[in-house]
Amino acid sequence: MKLDVAGVGKDYLIPVLDTVSFRVATGEFVCLLGPNGCGKTTLLRIIGGLEPATRGVVLLDGTPVVAGDAHDRKVGVVFQEDRLLPWLSLEANVALVLRPLGLASAARRAVARRYLALAGLAGFEDYYPGRVSGGMRQRAAIARALAIEADVLLMDEPFGALDAQNRRIMQTEVRRIWKETGRTILFVTHAIEEAVALGTMLVLMSARPSRVRELIRNDARVERAKLIDDLNTMIMEEVLRQQGGAPLG
Ligand SMILES: Nc1ncnc2c1ncn2[C@@H]1O[C@H](COP(=O)(O)OP(=O)(O)O)[C@@H](O)[C@H]1O
Ligand SMILES: [Mg+2]
The missing domain is CATH 3.40.50.300 (P-loop containing nucleotide triphosphate hydrolases)
Incomplete structure (x- = not known):
């Protein structure tokens, strides 16, 4: 685009x-x-x-x-702070933004898992934000922005909030x-x-x-x-x- x-x-x-x-x-x-x-x-x-x-x-x-x-799908946003909801699992956090797109709940979960995997979080879908590192939360925020398939x-x-090592890892990932x-x-x-x-x-x-x-x-x-x-x-x-x-x- x-x-x-x-x-x-x-x-x-x-x-x-x-x-x-x-x-x-x-x-x-x-x-x-x-x-x-x-x-x-x-x-x-x-x-x-x-x-x-x-x-x-x-x-x-x-x-x-x-x-x-x-609900414009064209643009996804990732902020400095991850803005995840602490009472939802990583998967549920990503699935939440897919609601306005009219996908059924099973489809939302599948899309969420796909993008969490792409962001290097396969196996952590059921974790809550408070239970993972800052780098992993930022990965989940990136997965969430990607999941709406914005161009x-x-x-x-x-x-900005990550330590030097996590920052380098995330640069490579992005x-x-x-x-x-x-x-x-x-x-x-x-x-x-x-x-x-x-x-x-x-x-x-x-x-x-x-x-x-x-x-x-x-x-x-x-x-x-x-x-x-x-x-x-x-x-x-x-x-x-x-x-x-x-x-x-
Ligand atoms: N909603 C707002 N109301 C009034 N001033 C604002 C608002 N948002 C940002 N500003 C001002 O606009 C300027 C630029 O802010 P910002 O876009 O956050 O800069 P940057 O991201 O480059 O650090 C700052 O002086 C800030 O105080
Ligand atoms: Mg700024």
Whole structure:
């Protein structure tokens, strides 16, 4: 599914997103970087139809996203916190989001088990969230987002709460799932190495009110160490700009 973010802006009490524009081809893995508070979560919520834009439009395969279309199947979301219901098993948590799709209960369970297995949780279907590790809960949250078979997966700093080791494991897993499912992924992170390890395309946002500062294609020809260096410099400049400090250099 193609994604077109066309001149999207958002004002709260202050303008947060000025005009943000970029295009994403089907199957792309986009990593969104930018200083804290520049509006990454806001942008993801607008793309996911959880929040209206003040200006501009988001198109999914040419169709505008309408905020509040709750049962729209086109977009799945994974947040930093897993948002699982503690009184339901992992399987029941995933099966729950399939209810609006009109599947019978046995079919919902089958789909839930399939996606839990894909997320590396075969054998843990009957566990409750409180009984598994943070990494496993985050896997279940990913399985839940995949299970609705959305074409676009939005992930907002999904591994922010994980320790370094689990984080690396989950990066590998998400990359594998992306390859196996061919979904388009939009992944917010403030970890530059993570973005460079995962993304096929990097979107660097500026300080608030934000625009796209750089769009970087991250293919095999890119020299990773230099890219990480450059990104570090650019993000530091935007962080300082946002704090009202003088830009570097
Ligand atoms: N519902 C809201 N009402 C008012 N201000 C908000 C709301 N949501 C976010 N903001 C403000 O918008 C700015 C961007 O927030 P956010 O999108 O969470 O940034 P990021 O995810 O890049 O850290 C922040 O200054 C935040 O305080
Ligand atoms: Mg955020």
